[in-house]
Amino acid sequence: MKPDTGFSATARRAVDALGKRFPGVPRSTGIYGAILLVLLAVLAVQQLEREAPNTMEAPDLFSGISRITLEARGRTLTLEYDRQGDRWLVGPQGFRGDAPVVEELIQAVADLSRLEVVSTRGRFEAYGLTGDTRRRVTFEDDRGGEFTLDLGDSARAGAAVYGRLNTGREVVRLPRALHNRVSADPDDFRDLLVARLPREELEAVRIEAPGVEPVTMRPDRDVSEEFSGDDPGWRASREVAPGRIRDFFQEVGAVRASSFLTTEEAQELAGEEAFAGVFFTSADGGETLLEFFPPRGDSSGGRLVPARITGEEYPFFLPEWRVRRILLGLEEYLRPFTESPGMESPVGEDLQGDLPGVDGFDPAG
Numbered sequence: 419m420k421p422d423t424g425f426s427a428t429a430r431r432a433v434d435a436l437g438k439r440f441p442g443v444p445r446s447t448g449i450y451g452a453i454l455l456v457l458l459a460v461l462a463v464q465q466l467e468r469e470a471p472n473t474m475e476a477p478d479l480f481s482g483i484s485r486i487t488l489e490a491r492g493r494t495l496t497l498e499y500d501r502q503g504d505r506w507l508v509g510p511q512g513f514r515g516d517a518p519v520v521e522e523l524i525q526a527v528a529d530l531s532r533l534e535v536v537s538t539r540g541r542f543e544a545y546g547l548t549g550d551t552r553r554r555v556t557f558e559d560d561r562g563g564e565f566t567l568d569l570g571d572s573a574r575a576g577a578a579v580y581g582r583l584n585t586g587r588e589v590v591r592l593p594r595a596l597h598n599r600v601s602a603d604p605d606d607f608r609d610l611l612v613a614r615l616p617r618e619e620l621e622a623v624r625i626e627a628p629g630v631e632p633v634t635m636r637p638d639r640d641v642s643e644e645f646s647g648d649d650p651g652w653r654a655s656r657e658v659a660p661g662r663i664r665d666f667f668q669e670v671g672a673v674r675a676s677s678f679l680t681t682e683e684a685q686e687l688a689g690e691e692a693f694a695g696v697f698f699t700s701a702d703g704g705e706t707l708l709e710f711f712p713p714r715g716d717s718s719g720g721r722l723v724p725a726r727i728t729g730e731e732y733p734f735f736l737p738e739w740r741v742r743r744i745l746l747g748l749e750e751y752l753r754p755f756t757e758s759p760g761m762e763s764p765v766g767e768d769l770q771g772d773l774p775g776v777d778g779f780d781p782a783g
Contacts, residue, residue, distance in 0.1 A: 472534060472535055473532050473533060473534055473535055474532070474533055474535050474588055474590065475531065475532055475533075476530035476531055476532070476533050476583060477565070477583060477584060478528075479524070479527050479528045479530075479557060479565050480557075480559055480563045480565065481559075482559045482560065482561075483499065483524060483557050483558070483559055484498070484499045484501075484558060484559055484560050485497070485498055485499070485557075485558040485559075486520070486523070486524075486555065486556070486557055486558075487554075487555070487556045487558075488553075488554070488555050488600055488601060488602045489552075489553065489554040489555075489602060490553045490554075490600060490601055490602040491550065491602065492550060493602035493603075494602055495508070495509060495601075495602040495603070495604060495607070496509065496510070497515060497520060497607060498512075505517065506520045506607070508604050508607050508608050509604045513604060513608045513609075513678075513732070514608065514609045515607055515608060515609060516607060516608060516609040516610065517609075519606070519607055520607060522599065523555070523599045523600075524557070526593070526595065526596050526599055527555070527557070527565075527567060527596070530592070530596075533581075533583075533590040533591060533592070534590060534591045535588050535589070535590055536573075536580060536589045536590060536591060537588070537589040538587055538588050538589075539587075540587045541589075542568075542570070542582060542589065545570045545571055545580035545589050546570030546571030546580060547568050547569075547570035547580060547581070547582050547589065548570075551570055551571060552568055552569070552570055553568070553569040553570075553597065553600045554566065554567070554568050554569075554600075555567050555569075555600045565584065566583070566584050566585060567581065567582075567583060567584075567592075567596075567600075568581055568582040568583075569581050569592060569596065569597045569600055570582075572594070573591050576591070577593065577594045577595075578591040578592060578593060578594055579591070579592055579593075579594055579596075579597045580592070604678075605677045605678060608678065610674045610675045610676070610677075610734075611672060611673070611674050612673050612674070612675050612727055612730040612734055613670075613672075613673040613706070613708070613727050613729065613730065614671065614672050614673070615670040615671065615673065615698050615706065616671050617651075617652070617667045617671070619700055619701060620698055620699065620700055620701070621636070621637075621699045621700060621701045621703075622634065622635065622636050622698075622699040623635040623636075623652075623666075623696065623697065623698055623699070624696070624697040624699075625694065625695070625696050625697075625745060625746065626694070626695050626697070627693060627694040627695070627750075627751050628693075629750075630694075630748070630750045630751060631656060632655075633654055633655055633656055633658075633746060633748070634654070634655040635652050635653065635654045635655070635663065635666075636652065636653060637651055637652055637653075638651055638652060638653045652667075654746070658746045658747065658748065659746075659747055662743075662746045662747050663746070665743040665746075665747070666743065666744060666746055668743070669740055669743045669744050670696075670698070670708075670744060673708070673727065673736075675725075675734035675735060675736065676722065676734075676735050676736060676737055677722075677734065677735050678732050678733070678734045678735070679724060679732070679733045679734065679735065683724070683733075684732065684733050687711060687724055687726075687733055690711050690712070691711075692709035692710055692711055692726075693710055693711065693712060693751070693752075693754070693755075694709070694710045694745060694751050695707055695708065695709045695710070696708040696709075696744060696745075705728075706727065706728040706729065707726075707727070707728050708725065708726075708727045708728075708744070709725060709726045709727070710723050710724075710725050710736075710741055710745075711723065711724040711725065711726075712724075712755055713738055713752075713755050714735075720737060720738065720739075721737075721738040721755075722735040722736070722737060722738065723735065723736050723737070723738050723741045725741075738752070
């Protein structure tokens with residue numbers, strides 16, 4: 419005789435119990451009812467086994483966040499929400515924040531729902547949730563509310579990392595994309611858009627550099643206002659390669675820094691001379707100056723060019739290839755630095771004074 423399985427024993431006990439409780443009910447009816455009840459119970463238990471021991475519901479992130487503190491690689495960065503100005507401020511300097519980037523971080527945490535639990539033993543060091551490998555983001559509101567999220571090592575399988583919520587004992591899996599958003603680098607949250615100079619609002623553009631023939635660009639009044647392809651409806655005072663004027667306006671329509679100079683780098687830049695300047699004259703007569711300084715880094719690895727522009731307090735870097743597009747692809751502007759890639763200062767006195775027959779570049783205009 420075969421021993422009863424767990425399922426059949428449970429069913430038999432259920433049938434016997436139903437028979438005693440309802441003696442007038444035919445046995446076959448009781449058996450079917452009992453089997454149905456047992457099946458429902460088994461399904462419910464299986465569901466609980468799948469969810470309860472191995473998953474947990476992420477706590478809700480409160481609204482009205484006013485402060486975010488990020489810790490990573492031994493650095494700490496604070497983002498403060500300025501309600502009066504309706505903007506995010508980055509770090510103690512109060513840099514202008516990139517609101518969409520900050521909101522994306524908040525939304526990524528708010529979207530967390532049911533999370534897979536990896537461990538409840540509290541051995542956080544085994545998952546990179548302590549020391550230098552841990553990244554932490556803390557959200558605060560004006561009422562004293564606090565929500566903390568820790569991120570550690572990469573999980574063994576899937577696009578996930580190990581994490582911890584609100585100092586709980588559970589180690590959970592979190593999306594790797596969230597890990598990449600938690601950074602203590604101010605440039606990751608600063609607004610990198612430093613200027614907008616749309617063609618429609620400009621009356622003239624002038625590019626100047628010591629030892630180089632100046633270039634002036636103006637709208638061509640003799641052609642249609644509708645332009646496409648390589649022809650943006652502007653003409654240059656000297657010949658440039660096809661498409662260069664189009665490239666120029668693509669770059670200056672929205673000038674985005676790749677990063678900003680550190681305080682030390684900005685102090686060093688204050689003593690340097692610009693090697694080229696681009697003057698933008700608007701239709702109302704206002705003028706904006708974009709200045710370029712000698713490139714940093716190795717040309718083989720993609721150099722960065724320090725720059726300053728009217729209206730932006732902090733100097734910033736642009737990739738050299740973008741600067742070349744702004745300078746209409748004319749090689750003479752960057753030739754001194756191409757010949758000496760390691761150079762990080764102006765080339766002798768030629769960039770600071772007049773050359774025979776050529777006016778020197780005067781940033782004051």
